[in-house]
Amino acid sequence: MAKPYNPVSAADYLPRHLLQEIQLKRLQNIIKHEYDNVPFYRQRMDEKGVKPEDIKTLKDIQLLPFTMKKDLRDTYPFGLFAVPMNKIVRLHASSGTTGKPIVVGYTQEDVDSWTNCMARALAAGGVTSNDIIQNSYGYGLFTGGLGAHNGIEALGATVVPTSGGNTERQIMLMRDFGVNGICCTPSYFIHLCEKAAEMGVNVKALPIRVGFFGAEPWTQEMRQRIEEASGIETFDIYGLSEMSGPGVGIECEHHCGLHIFEETFYPEIIDPDTGEVLPDGERGELVFTTINKFGMPMIRYRTRDLTRIIPEPCPCGRTLRRIDRISARSDDMFIIRGVNVFPSQIESAFLSVDATALPHYRITLTRRPDGLDDMLIEIEVREEQFSDDMRKMNELQKKFSHEIERILGIRAMVKIVQPGAIPRSEGKAKRVFDLRNTTK
Amino acid sequence: MYLKQLSVFVDNKPGALYAPCSALAEAGVNLSSIFLADTKDFGILRVITKDNEKALNVLRENNFAVKLTDVLAIEIEDVPGALSKILKTVESMGLDVLYMYAAVGTSGKPVMIFRFDDADNALEKLRDADCTIVSSEQFFA
Numbered sequence: 101m102a103k104p105y106n107p108v109s110a111a112d113y114l115p116r117h118l119l120q121e122i123q124l125k126r127l128q129n130i131i132k133h134e135y136d137n138v139p140f141y142r143q144r145m146d147e148k149g150v151k152p153e154d155i156k157t158l159k160d161i162q163l164l165p166f167t168m169k170k171d172l173r174d175t176y177p178f179g180l181f182a183v184p185m186n187k188i189v190r191l192h193a194s195s196g197t198t199g200k201p202i203v204v205g206y207t208q209e210d211v212d213s214w215t216n217c218m219a220r221a222l223a224a225g226g227v228t229s230n231d232i233i234q235n236s237y238g239y240g241l242f243t244g245g246l247g248a249h250n251g252i253e254a255l256g257a258t259v260v261p262t263s264g265g266n267t268e269r270q271i272m273l274m275r276d277f278g279v280n281g282i283c284c285t286p287s288y289f290i291h292l293c294e295k296a297a298e299m300g301v302n303v304k305a306l307p308i309r310v311g312f313f314g315a316e317p318w319t320q321e322m323r324q325r326i327e328e329a330s331g332i333e334t335f336d337i338y339g340l341s342e343m344s345g346p347g348v349g350i351e352c353e354h355h356c357g358l359h360i361f362e363e364t365f366y367p368e369i370i371d372p373d374t375g376e377v378l379p380d381g382e383r384g385e386l387v388f389t390t391i392n393k394f395g396m397p398m399i400r401y402r403t404r405d406l407t408r409i410i411p412e413p414c415p416c417g418r419t420l421r422r423i424d425r426i427s428a429r430s431d432d433m434f435i436i437r438g439v440n441v442f443p444s445q446i447e448s449a450f451l452s453v454d455a456t457a458l459p460h461y462r463i464t465l466t467r468r469p470d471g472l473d474d475m476l477i478e479i480e481v482r483e484e485q486f487s488d489d490m491r492k493m494n495e496l497q498k499k500f501s502h503e504i505e506r507i508l509g510i511r512a513m514v515k516i517v518q519p520g521a522i523p524r525s526e527g528k529a530k531r532v533f534d535l536r537n538t539t540k
Numbered sequence: 541m542y543l544k545q546l547s548v549f550v551d552n553k554p555g556a557l558y559a560p561c562s563a564l565a566e567a568g569v570n571l572s573s574i575f576l577a578d579t580k581d582f583g584i585l586r587v588i589t590k591d592n593e594k595a596l597n598v599l600r601e602n603n604f605a606v607k608l609t610d611v612l613a614i615e616i617e618d619v620p621g622a623l624s625k626i627l628k629t630v631e632s633m634g635l636d637v638l639y640m641y642a643a644v645g646t647s648g649k650p651v652m653i654f655r656f657d658d659a660d661n662a663l664e665k666l667r668d669a670d671c672t673i674v675s676s677e678q679f680f681a
């Protein structure tokens with residue numbers, strides 16, 4: 101079937117040499133803009149002895165200093181803004197779970213560029229002006245809601261701005277409006293499918309055919325689960341508010357990595373320990389420079405996401421390079437007893453015990469008075485797993501516990517709990533509760 | 541010959557029994573017997589009621605994991621040593637008992653509720669032995 105032509109996607113297919121010309125021009129321009137307008141960056145560059153005119157090729161980006169999340173906190177709220185406040189038309193901020201939030205500011209041009217990337221992301225998933233897209237990302241300070249909203253409208257599709265929450269009504273609207281696609285977090289969509297089943301609504305029978313899931317890492321198992329429960333095609337969308345919001349990268353119909361909108365976000369992969377740039381194909385930390393953003397550009401921003409740039413061209417014909425899906429954001433990682441643990445590892449342990457569904461779970465970290473750390477993992481039991489035979493329930497709990505120990509190499513306290521015992525969040529699911537700083 | 545018993549998965553924490561019990565009470569489900577088995581982490585609440593379908597629906601609506609199980613009710617005669625006689629019979633037959641507990645039917649008959657690993661086999665053997673198996677009709681009479 102021929103794909104509808106989306107003029108918005110033309111930039112995805114630029115010949116590489118043209119793309120690189122644009123990248124270099126934009127990079128030079130943005131570095132000069134930063135140097136002239138942000139004392140923070142001027143000082144950093146002076147310390148490294150690098151001037152804007154030293155950027156002669158794309159490779160010269162390696163001369164520039166990195167930006168860390170900490171730098172955004174230290175300059176809270178507007179310390180990294182590169183334009184006067186009267187040019188800033190929008191502010192977003194992260195929900196600061198620890199300390200100060202991260203604030204980002206956009207000029208009108210920045211909002212337009214972000215919108216363009218988001219529209220191309222949706223187009224890569226086959227969305228056209230004929231579609232009705234439900235946007236269940238939270239509207240507000242979080243970039244997900246408004247970011248996706250603008251992109252849907254820019255593409256000419258119809259947006260249903262439900263935002264997060266009130267799941268029963270979301271399901272009703274999805275059914276009554278004949279919604280074709282949805283934007284939300286993968287965990288919220290799983291929640292929505294469960295709720296629909298409870299309400300007797302068969303998501304598979306609804307017109308919805310596509311979902312754009314992001315704002316949190318999700319596993320291949322979650323993807324399978326979503327596709328089986330709903331029958332929709334799922335697209336992994338990557339973004340972070342430090343760059344703009346959703347729409348930094350997107351899967352195409354081949355689902356083999358995420359194309360990065362490179363003419364806007366210049367990607368590098370570095371060795372997280374040495375800061376050295378790694379060649380395409382090697383795994384390391386993803387670093388971005390926003391080369392088409394003026395309100396608050398980011399130079400070599402360290403995302404703490406681990407991935408690699410896929411060197412081979414994609415069969416879809418896009419010239420934009422791809423990164424591997426990010427299964428874990430290092431922000432979600434925690435260290436216990438000297439071991440780095442990603443929640444995705446714990447999820448894979450659950451699925452090796454019971455592959456039918458990923459359970460709701462919660463990880464709580466505590467510290468004993470003697471300084472030893474404990475990890476409690478609570479897992480909700482599904483009715484299909486429940487047996488009246490106490491031995492079987494003990495066995496189930498033990499199986500979870502063994503699998504976790506096998507995969508992590510450390511022991512956790514595992515407790516199965518009744519369905520609904522773990523509070524649901526309708527935005528980004530919070531899985532890890534680290535109480536070690538407060539309990540001492 | 542079996543009695544239907546409803547099992548509910550509950551957390552082992554104070555007040556965990558309140559939610560399922562009050563949900564059943566609000567729906568007007570009358571419980572003939574209630575029995576909790578627990579470990580340090582979780583519990584299984586087992587109830588016997590005449591109105592299984594309603595109870596099942598109410599509990600599921602309230603998000604509980606629920607199972608219906610076949611159990612056997614054996615009459616305990618009102619004579620000294622009646623219980624040990626039953627236990628002895630069960631033991632001599634080599635039947636695998638998962639659990640048991642005492643209950644009283646609406647008929648006022650005291651019974652022992654047994655859940656056997658192999659319920660059909662147990663039923664067949666106990667029928668032949670000198671045991672009075674109380675049917676659902678008799679229990680709720």
Ligand SMILES: [Zn+2]
Nearest residue numbers: 352414416418
């Ligand atoms: Zn592609």
